[in-house]
Structure formats: C-alpha cells, structure tokens
Amino acid sequence: MVDGLALEKALTGIEPAATLIDLTVDGKTSRALIREIQRHPIRPDIIHVDFYEIKADERITLKVPVHLVGTPDGVRNAGGVLDQVTRDVEIEVLPEHIPDRVELDVTALKIGDSLHTRDLSIPNAVILTGADLTIATVVPPRAEEVAAPVAEAATEVAEPELIRKVREGEEGEEGEAAPGAATEEKGKAPKAEEKPKGKKEE
Numbered sequence: 001m002v003d004g005l006a007l008e009k010a011l012t013g014i015e016p017a018a019t020l021i022d023l024t025v026d027g028k029t030s031r032a033l034i035r036e037i038q039r040h041p042i043r044p045d046i047i048h049v050d051f052y053e054i055k056a057d058e059r060i061t062l063k064v065p066v067h068l069v070g071t072p073d074g075v076r077n078a079g080g081v082l083d084q085v086t087r088d089v090e091i092e093v094l095p096e097h098i099p100d101r102v103e104l105d106v107t108a109l110k111i112g113d114s115l116h117t118r119d120l121s122i123p124n125a126v127i128l129t130g131a132d133l134t135i136a137t138v139v140p141p142r143a144e145e146v147a148a149p150v151a152e153a154a155t156e157v158a159e160p161e162l163i164r165k166v167r168e169g170e171e172g173e174e175g176e177a178a179p180g181a182a183t184e185e186k187g188k189a190p191k192a193e194e195k196p197k198g199k200k201e202e
Helices: 004-011 073-078 168-175 179-187
Strands: 021-025 028-039 046-053 060-069 081-084 088-093 102-105 114-116 125-127 134-139
Touching: 021 046, 060 081
Parallel strands: 060 102
Antiparallel strands: 021 028, 028 046, 060 088, 081 134, 088 125, 114 134
16 A cells, blocks of 8 residues: 555656656565556545556656747747647657656747657657647737627617797687687577566556
C-alpha cells in the first residue's frame, strides 16, 4: 500500500506519466511508470494508482507533454494570439532516455505561421505521432464585437383629439332650429283670441 500524502508530495511539479519511480514492494525495488491516477470525486485526494513495471533494456511507448518556449513575433508585434493545438505527443524510448517534457521554441512565429510534430526534436526517441499534426499556431487578433444598435420599435403616436371652444358669435348659429322645424312653425294658424266671458245682454 502506498501512502497517499507521500505520493501526492512526490508527484508535485512533475509529469506523472513521463516520470520514472523507484517502487519498493515486499522489499523488492523496481522501476515503474504511473499508468493511471484515480482521485476522490469531491476531494483532491488520491484513492488509487496503477503502476507498470519497466525493464531497462526494453523500449516503451508513452506520451510526453509539449511545452512552448518564448513569445511569438506575431504576438509581440502584431497583436496575434498563440494557440497551442496539441499538448502532448507519443514517443518510443528506452526508460533511461524518457524526457520530462518536450520544449518547442515559438519565438519566430508570425501571424498565420504554425509548428508541427516534425518540428520537434527529441534525442534518443522515436516520435510516433503524425508528422503533420499541428502543435501551435499564431492566429490574427480577435476583432472586438461591436453590439449592433437595437432598432427602436416604431410606435404610432395617436393624434390628440381637437376640441374647439365655441365662441360667443357661433353659439347662436348652432342654437338655431333646423330649417324644417322653422317651416312647420310658420304653417300653423294663429290661435283665435278668446273673448272674455260676460253677462248675456238683454
């Protein structure tokens, strides 16, 4: 059984998949690589580690991380953005020649330039990853997105109802009776005056 705290400390600052470990089991020491690390789903504690033993005279296949070095010319002078497309490559190597990582100088890259697997140099190792795989590229600066002005919805403005104040001179005209009514009044016969009732003459 491996002490979790001791293993966590030993793995700090290294690449576990590419680091040889001297593992002692039942008093026997052998060299091994870490195949897999399982951690607690909530806490960062290590709960299980898979090791596999290696032999000094046998070549092994493993992945090693690619570390970019320098600031590209296209980033420094043209405002470009460095994009690392591939972060590790697979190699075949003897245990004694396993590198902790592979460094790739990107200083000369201009906007639109790329580096590929074929640009890597790993002493005493065979690179198994395809030669045309892009490792890093410098892309043009991202244009700032300008928010388009929101078109204001055209709202129909209701026209105000015109209320006209009646002037004094117009009031009489509006108060006149309709022509038909006036004619009707003219057509009526005047009422006979009633004589006052008096005593009968003898």
